[in-house]
Amino acid sequence: MSGHGAEIVTLPKINPADAIPADKLVFTAEEKAQLQEYKSRYPEAEGAVMRGLWFAQEKFGFLPPEVIRLVADELGIEYARAYGVATFYTQYYKQKMGKYVLDVCTCFSCQVCGGYDMLHHLEEKLGIKPGETTDDGLFSIQGVECLGACGSAPMLQVTNGPYVFNLTEDKLDALVDSLRSGKMPPFTSVTLPQDEEEMGGNRRSDAAAVATYQTPPVAGAVE
Amino acid sequence: MEQKKVESNAGNWKEYTRVLLPPVRDLHRLDVYEKQGGYSALRSVLKGDKWDPKSVGDAVKSSGLRGRGGAAFNAGLKWSFMPPVDERPRYLCCNGDESEPGTFKDRQLMEYNPHLVFEGILIAAYSMSITTTFIYVRGEYADWIKHMEGELKKAYDKGFVGKNIMGTDFSTDIVIHKGAGAYICGEETSLMESLEGKRAYPRSKPPFPAAYGVFGMPTTINNVETLACVPLIIDRGADWFAGIGAKTHAGPLLYGISGHVNRPGVYEYPSGMLMTDLIYDVCKGMRGGKKLKAVVPGGSSTPVLRADMIEGVCMDSDSLRAVGSMLGTGGMLVMDEDTDMVKWLRRVSHFYHHESCGQCTPCREGTGWLEDLVGKIDDGEGNLRDLDILIDLCYQMEGRTVCALADAAAWPVRYTIDRFRSEFEAKCRASHVATGDLQIA
Ligand SMILES: Cc1cc2nc3c(=O)[nH]c(=O)nc-3n(C[C@H](O)[C@H](O)[C@H](O)COP(=O)(O)O)c2cc1C
Ligand code: SF4
Numbered sequence A: 001m002s003g004h005g006a007e008i009v010t011l012p013k014i015n016p017a018d019a020i021p022a023d024k025l026v027f028t029a030e031e032k033a034q035l036q037e038y039k040s041r042y043p044e045a046e047g048a049v050m051r052g053l054w055f056a057q058e059k060f061g062f063l064p065p066e067v068i069r070l071v072a073d074e075l076g077i078e079y080a081r082a083y084g085v086a087t088f089y090t091q092y093y094k095q096k097m098g099k100y101v102l103d104v105c106t107c108f109s110c111q112v113c114g115g116y117d118m119l120h121h122l123e124e125k126l127g128i129k130p131g132e133t134t135d136d137g138l139f140s141i142q143g144v145e146c147l148g149a150c151g152s153a154p155m156l157q158v159t160n161g162p163y164v165f166n167l168t169e170d171k172l173d174a175l176v177d178s179l180r181s182g183k184m185p186p187f188t189s190v191t192l193p194q195d196e197e198e199m200g201g202n203r204r205s206d207a208a209a210v211a212t213y214q215t216p217p218v219a220g221a222v223e
Numbered sequence B: 001m002e003q004k005k006v007e008s009n010a011g012n013w014k015e016y017t018r019v020l021l022p023p024v025r026d027l028h029r030l031d032v033y034e035k036q037g038g039y040s041a042l043r044s045v046l047k048g049d050k051w052d053p054k055s056v057g058d059a060v061k062s063s064g065l066r067g068r069g070g071a072a073f074n075a076g077l078k079w080s081f082m083p084p085v086d087e088r089p090r091y092l093c094c095n096g097d098e099s100e101p102g103t104f105k106d107r108q109l110m111e112y113n114p115h116l117v118f119e120g121i122l123i124a125a126y127s128m129s130i131t132t133t134f135i136y137v138r139g140e141y142a143d144w145i146k147h148m149e150g151e152l153k154k155a156y157d158k159g160f161v162g163k164n165i166m167g168t169d170f171s172t173d174i175v176i177h178k179g180a181g182a183y184i185c186g187e188e189t190s191l192m193e194s195l196e197g198k199r200a201y202p203r204s205k206p207p208f209p210a211a212y213g214v215f216g217m218p219t220t221i222n223n224v225e226t227l228a229c230v231p232l233i234i235d236r237g238a239d240w241f242a243g244i245g246a247k248t249h250a251g252p253l254l255y256g257i258s259g260h261v262n263r264p265g266v267y268e269y270p271s272g273m274l275m276t277d278l279i280y281d282v283c284k285g286m287r288g289g290k291k292l293k294a295v296v297p298g299g300s301s302t303p304v305l306r307a308d309m310i311e312g313v314c315m316d317s318d319s320l321r322a323v324g325s326m327l328g329t330g331g332m333l334v335m336d337e338d339t340d341m342v343k344w345l346r347r348v349s350h351f352y353h354h355e356s357c358g359q360c361t362p363c364r365e366g367t368g369w370l371e372d373l374v375g376k377i378d379d380g381e382g383n384l385r386d387l388d389i390l391i392d393l394c395y396q397m398e399g400r401t402v403c404a405l406a407d408a409a410a411w412p413v414r415y416t417i418d419r420f421r422s423e424f425e426a427k428c429r430a431s432h433v434a435t436g437d438l439q440i441a
């Protein structure tokens, strides 16, 4: 979670260059209809605020106050309520991030299986520290808490989207190269060890990419 | 430490046939699921003359199904706390927040057998007369949310969810809610606040969710895996379920095993498996032939066990309680002899500090102090006395807060220091200040 409740959470100052021009700060009729559909799923409009903020973040890339206000107005809820929600949850970006955000898990299982090695490799490769963005605006990196894929440690997530499992330095290099050329990693299905034995591999015939649970690497760094 | 003999037939695990994640290609697809007999439990509940809402709840209760989200509470009993039906809407929350470090089983279930989860939800909804079920999935699982929403739509189109299900007069809805990154949302009252579109601060109980839940209405909360067990109980009978694995913690269990084993992963086996069988047999032993040092049985908040403590210990709540730990989520972390327990604990404490919602002083301040003090020791700047301060701090945090996060933060510290004390002491300054003495500058 981003800010402890007792602190007064304020959004960081937005770099003027990142500000969204007023004429772009609108939802299309179609997008408005989607937001209304989200609203209809809940007995109270407020229930849809999280989905609404997600929707806005996918469109605008991050959530400066004027975008939060736009969502609140569209859903017909108080701005303060939407603002409170946007600042509570870590996945909502309060600032413009790199085009690709690499969230490397350094928690618990990943820590003891090389998560920090992977993070440090990215730091060196991209020349930035966790929380920073490269000058070309392409990459941000962060060390994050458990992503629920501990059996495939070390692992990372790209911009709140696909997971990349069983990381190695080579795999990271290939990932960065492919992202530089605009290619996101595919959704990867992880083969259960029992499926491997009983079904000879992954059970999903529609999974383009498949990973297996592997013996984790030895961790060099644990912080 | 004394070990309690727990009755269990998990010893036959090699003959076990999977039921939560059976070996069926493309089981996640509705047509395949149906061909495998899927939705037949729902059909017999809704259309047969064998079942009514109460008998469904009773079957779940007598099957011995205990919650798979961490607290291991009898599921049928929890359902029976719902008040009598009146004109108000009633809600069910399916907890797919899965953020407890070391836990990754629900994600595999959502990917490989989503309709089993839906069917379990629908049967539970019938039993408790639920208006709408919210499946709360952590925001990081964006790809799996898309995947489930696609399958859910198919179930809607087939008339298995929504209005007049299977042509009967039973109607209920399912909504998938996408979280946005906050461990605390897995706590049931915080989850409800989050659903209501608020900052996810846990509520104090009472009132309990059954009386005053999400949107102020009667609500029940169950874990994804818990609900996935329900169609199996209906299909095969409560006795069948009760006969699997440990007597007092019956049923199939998804073990998510991570860390320094040769073959980590999610495994389905009977509850009550021997920890040693899981590590040395199922997971093919320790990576690189190293020696086992420590095991965390069920997610980061469950107390760590030293290698010498796990002999003969089974993965069920009673057996683990007897050795001073808990089953938790069944997400087991295995650590080898090279693991630095102080550094590891430091990272665990960082997690809880980061995730504290800040509502209660003992938790907000305490988690910070835990992280700082463990960090100080790890940096070689601690005194022996700090260890006692840490233990004391833990006792002052436990049981004094709105939710159990403070306890979950304190347990790892207290038990790791207790069980690996020499390692902590070795990092402390060779201080002349003896334990408990006043420090004279
Ligand atoms: C801090 C905290 C985090 C929790 N996180 C989860 C979680 O991610 N998933 C889950 O199913 N239960 C979680 N729980 C337990 C829930 O509060 C609740 O007991 C559970 O979802 C009930 O389902 P069950 O009875 O089927 O286990 C958490 C509890 C606490 C105190
Ligand atoms: S115990 Fe911690 S996480 Fe739980 S309500 Fe209190 S401050 Fe929040």
Ligand code: FES
Pocket: A105, A106, A107, A108, A109, A110, A111, A145, A146, A147, A148, A149, A150, A151, A153, A155, B101, B102, B103
């Ligand atoms: S600890 Fe990294 S995914 Fe769980």
